[in-house]
Amino acid sequence: MDISLQINGKSERLSVEPGVTLLDALRERLDVTGPKKGCDRGQCGACTVHVGGRPVLACLTLAATVREPVTTVEGLASGDDLHPVQQAFVDQDALQCGFCTSGQIMSAVAAVEQDVPDVREFMSGNLCRCSAYPNIVAAVDQVRGADASV
Amino acid sequence: MRPFELTAPETVDAALASPGTFLAGGTTLVDLMKLDVLTPERVLDINTLPLQGIDTTDGLRIGALERMSDVAAHPGTYPVISRALLLSASQQLRNMASIGGNLMQRTRCGYFRDVSVPCNRREPGSGCPALTGANRMHAVLGTSESCVATHASDLAVALVALDARVRLVGSDGERTVALADFYRMPADTPEVETDLRQGELISEVLVPRLDWASRSTYVKVRDRQSYEFALCSAAVALDVQDSRIVDARVAAGGVATVPWRLPSVEQALRGAPPTQETFEAAAALATEGARPLSGNGFKAPLLRRTIIRALREVTEEDRA
Numbered sequence: 001m002d003i004s005l006q007i008n009g010k011s012e013r014l015s016v017e018p019g020v021t022l023l024d025a026l027r028e029r030l031d032v033t034g035p036k037k038g039c040d041r042g043q044c045g046a047c048t049v050h051v052g053g054r055p056v057l058a059c060l061t062l063a064a065t066v067r068e069p070v071t072t073v074e075g076l077a078s079g080d081d082l083h084p085v086q087q088a089f090v091d092q093d094a095l096q097c098g099f100c101t102s103g104q105i106m107s108a109v110a111a112v113e114q115d116v117p118d119v120r121e122f123m124s125g126n127l128c129r130c131s132a133y134p135n136i137v138a139a140v141d142q143v144r145g146a147d148a149s150v
Numbered sequence: 151m152r153p154f155e156l157t158a159p160e161t162v163d164a165a166l167a168s169p170g171t172f173l174a175g176g177t178t179l180v181d182l183m184k185l186d187v188l189t190p191e192r193v194l195d196i197n198t199l200p201l202q203g204i205d206t207t208d209g210l211r212i213g214a215l216e217r218m219s220d221v222a223a224h225p226g227t228y229p230v231i232s233r234a235l236l237l238s239a240s241q242q243l244r245n246m247a248s249i250g251g252n253l254m255q256r257t258r259c260g261y262f263r264d265v266s267v268p269c270n271r272r273e274p275g276s277g278c279p280a281l282t283g284a285n286r287m288h289a290v291l292g293t294s295e296s297c298v299a300t301h302a303s304d305l306a307v308a309l310v311a312l313d314a315r316v317r318l319v320g321s322d323g324e325r326t327v328a329l330a331d332f333y334r335m336p337a338d339t340p341e342v343e344t345d346l347r348q349g350e351l352i353s354e355v356l357v358p359r360l361d362w363a364s365r366s367t368y369v370k371v372r373d374r375q376s377y378e379f380a381l382c383s384a385a386v387a388l389d390v391q392d393s394r395i396v397d398a399r400v401a402a403g404g405v406a407t408v409p410w411r412l413p414s415v416e417q418a419l420r421g422a423p424p425t426q427e428t429f430e431a432a433a434a435l436a437t438e439g440a441r442p443l444s445g446n447g448f449k450a451p452l453l454r455r456t457i458i459r460a461l462r463e464v465t466e467e468d469r470a
Binding site for chain 2: 001017018019040041042045048054055056057060061062064065067107110120121124125126
């Protein structure tokens, strides 16, 4: 079936089978490989992207059902200027192998935007097998602290 | 995933007129299609149907396509409902999953989810490996010789405690059913999970007004602190006046094949003072008729303690 997607501000048209997930459409058809395929079962959070501004799991989303704009980790930076959350992940060394990082960042952006009361609880849907959790929380706190001081 | 046809009906009538499996958030359906547990030939994407809205004018009306995160954040939602939702899944899944879909989610029993083994719920008559197998997570209440799988929804436990009803629309008209009657215990037909008829769709959830449910909570005990299904949970609402419990609502999750209302516990609470002794005596009635399996005997005492903890939580001020 023919579908159209808005990916990081760009319109894309493609023809997909109904069972193609947003994750596979992004990675295999549009070469948007920031979202990662970890479990492919909605359990690990590595595929987290924003649809309509809210974090969702691209692996459990059928591409043909997406009607709102999609933002992936590739859509956060402005040119060479990293998004504050991306910069905080660099500053706080909030990763080791990096496989979960794009998903972590997409959830962390929402954590900052929503000013959530409990970062660890909010981020529990993003697993990190390297266990970089303390530094991930520090990265979120860094951005929130900067926001509070403005 | 097996090939299927996907359409997006534009009206409720069109959706009801087309045979197929309804898709809302997809967090259950797409997952189980990947596992080959569900193999629909036609899928109907219902996300553009006008089944949204949260109305708190008289009680609570929740459109079936509202997302879990929006209902949890709504100021007019009772605490027991918002807490049950916020203790469910992850924030990504709560942004995706609809209220109707949450109520229709399937059990997390590992045998149900694995098509290489028998399961009476998935393939009637094939057998139940959980009866003698890995059954630590399984039910102790409402079980049968054919199925011991727990119901997975936290929200449904809170809603059953509040006497919620679901509105069902079908091509022959609409009806409302008490959520407690909507779910079927497995008995000898575990494949029949709900009262929903072929072609019917949940259109909204109706929670009767209950002002004293402002004093309510949901306590969930699980193997991990977050992002895990319940080993045991308790939904509690209490009406306390002049140091007496006037009325009570108590339901349990994670321990039963359906969301489990506990009228005997509620009866034992009514008229009594909100004390530890009252709570212990009432909670002792929660596990009457419980049938532990080889691996889940801990769930009976855990249920009693979870109920006591929830009761203590909503009466902290009274006991101070």
